[in-house]
Amino acid sequence: MPLYWTIDSKNRLFTGVSEGEVTFHDAISLLEALAGAKALSYRKLFDGRAVQPTMTGDEVLAVCARIRACHDHASVGALAIVGTHEQTVRFARLLGALATADRPMKIFTSLRQARSWLDQQAPA
Known part of the structure; x- marks a missing residue:
């Protein structure tokens, strides 16, 4: 699977990285x-940054729908x-679907800047 992640319950932090081709099933x-x-x-x-998406337009929309459904059932943390x-x-x-939630969200080109910004966000 080209998606790797760590869920740190003590710090209430999810860290994910993608490498190579990411399919609809990987995202789900x-x-x-x-x-x-x-x-x-x-x-x-x-x-x-290293993702090579293989999803069709319809699959991207289905992922968007799943993300929005998550927003309807639970509060979501900063992204x-x-x-x-x-x-x-x-x-x-897809980014629009992520942005619909009531939470801080920002896009970066630098991992260091992203970590710094996220460290300033209070855990939910």
Whole structure:
């Protein structure tokens, strides 16, 4: 699986990294792991700079729908995403779905800046 993550319950922090091709099923597995660990309210740091997405437009919309459903059932913590400019343009819909939640969210091109910003966000 090209998605790797750590869920730190003591610090209420989720850290994820992607490498290579990420499929629809990979993305859904990540969301299910967050929900199953009751970590939706945790602060999240996701480094997607090395991702090579393989999802179709319909699959991206289905991931968006799943994310919005998570927002309806639980509070969600601050989110720092690290990606390239090209990725943010390509995944504008998905980022829009992430931004609909009532939580701090910011996109970075530097992992160091993302970590610094996320450290300033209070755990939920």
